[in-house]
Amino acid sequence: MKIKAFGIKEKGGKAEPFYYERNVGANEVRVKIIYCAIARGDVQFISDDWGDTKFPLVPGHEIVGIVEETGANVAGLKVGDRVGIGYQQEACFDCEFCKAGNEQFCTQQKVIGVHCYGGLAEYIVVDNRFAFKLPPALHQVGSVPLLSSGLTVYSGIMKAQLPANSVVGVLGAGGLGHLAIQFLNKMGHQVYAFSHSPEKKEMINQLGAEFVLTSNPNNLTAINKKFDFIISTLNVPYDLEGFLKILKPQGKFCIVATPLEKQPINLGLLYDYAQRTIYGNYVGSRRNMIDMLDFAAKHNIESAVDVMPFSQVNEAIEKVRIGKGGIRLVLEN
Amino acid sequence: MKIKAFGIKEKGGKAEPFYYERNVGANEVRVKIIYCAIARGDVQFISDDWGDTKFPLVPGHEIVGIVEETGANVAGLKVGDRVGIGYQQEACFDCEFCKAGNEQFCTQQKVIGVHCYGGLAEYIVVDNRFAFKLPPALHQVGSVPLLSSGLTVYSGIMKAQLPANSVVGVLGAGGLGHLAIQFLNKMGHQVYAFSHSPEKKEMINQLGAEFVLTSNPNNLTAINKKFDFIISTLNVPYDLEGFLKILKPQGKFCIVATPLEKQPINLGLLYDYAQRTIYGNYVGSRRNMIDMLDFAAKHNIESAVDVMPFSQVNEAIEKVRIGKGGIRLVLEN
Known part of the structure; x- marks a missing residue:
């Protein structure tokens, strides 16, 4: 069938009506899109920050909708189910990574917005194994950013x-960070949130973390805590070495975002009377997604969202681009 | 009793006869030193590369000797036992790290050559729990560098x-690297050793690794392998990002040495369709030491060593300083 979408034809271009043909394969479902988030990463794809965007681009990889059609082999989903869709459209389910339950590393996978058209559209067609039934308790629009940002921080944690x-820290309290705070708090850890925005203190406290203002570098040492774990969601340069130093000897530093600029680092800090770890995390597996959605439903975790209609897609993209889109911006069909 | 040692009185100074008083406590043993290695790190301590050396310094933290006296509470060792001593003189055995079996992170520990006088001496006194019986099969002088370098790479692995x-890589084939190659080979992995020294090819092949010459950067991609694990023993700048890129999505990069200069790095490589890890490793625990010595004895692992008499201590230090000390230099009493 012909699917109506919003396409970006060139680097930095506007979203314009765009149509493409896509039928439903035997393992696939067609989902009528209700919500699709516009994230910082989508805007970076539009402006081709990494130099590998393929145009025309239909961005959007955090989607909530209703199943309208199922392929011949689909048993787990039926028409009318409410589902969430994240970054992945399909995987081979046959490679070493898929077999180990790490479909996010499948070399044959199709990533939504990268290898296929995304959620700024009326419909999307995905393998049924990447359309996840939303637990009824999940808030419908507040759950949209869970599908990629939530998955990324949850699986990293x-x-x-x-x-x-554990004593844990979260760097940045934006789209990723404010979800990381909630997950860590509900998992029962002592959470410290580091931000350069004093106006976020109240929100951070409400989410269950102690606020540490990072614009004063003395605050890093003044907290006088040794951390088991820190997760960084920052895409601007920051005092990475300062944070490595406040990790315990076997502390772990998880990175889910990073500045485009290279950071100079003395990696000797990782073994200075220590066995410290830095690791990156890329989204998560299907198992992570299912567990994350269950955990979020059980503990009332949801994202702060601003909602705009799909018809205002270009205003929405511009808001996110200039950093005025609130914590997360979601479009509604 | 009065212990005769070689002391360095000031930054970059010569080793000179030096005497200090040290009696044997209830948990301690006095060991007559037969062998003590002079490692790159000892020379860096002498030249105060990290700015925290305390003078007078008696360096030397890889020691083989014979127990000559045991304290009142010592049950596991007796006079005449052949023992190896590494980087640690004592620990509190009461803190969270000691209780978890990670004595190397004990905040009360005394590190040989840092908090107390080291092995360039006639005797050393240490807690009996840090004098390790050497398995009879271990080569006496070839086992000396196992006690710190061997421990460090073994516990990192x-x-x-x-x-x-697994497909594994070793960066550098010096004191640490040539031991890492042997451990990884005997553990049954496919080992690639990266070095900029073509003359090391034969030794590397004999130790059980394939040689990759890194002076040609194309060789990194030409090997066309995806690595599960890489351990870096390099203390000079190298293409860290190039090596991160040849790791598998969940590959691990272990650092046991690093250049004094900061390295610019794009940490986004850690999560680029991946969940890669960089971790540092600082020596090891008592458990690691015992296991490492057993493993080395079982698999005939030993260090290449050049041996010189204690009387030539200053010539030996100079040789190591200018990089002419062979793979490892050991002094013999």
């Missing part, structure tokens, strides 16, 4: 295998 | 929890 009541 | 037959 889970990889650390933290003992209960 | 063990932390990676590699599946059998």
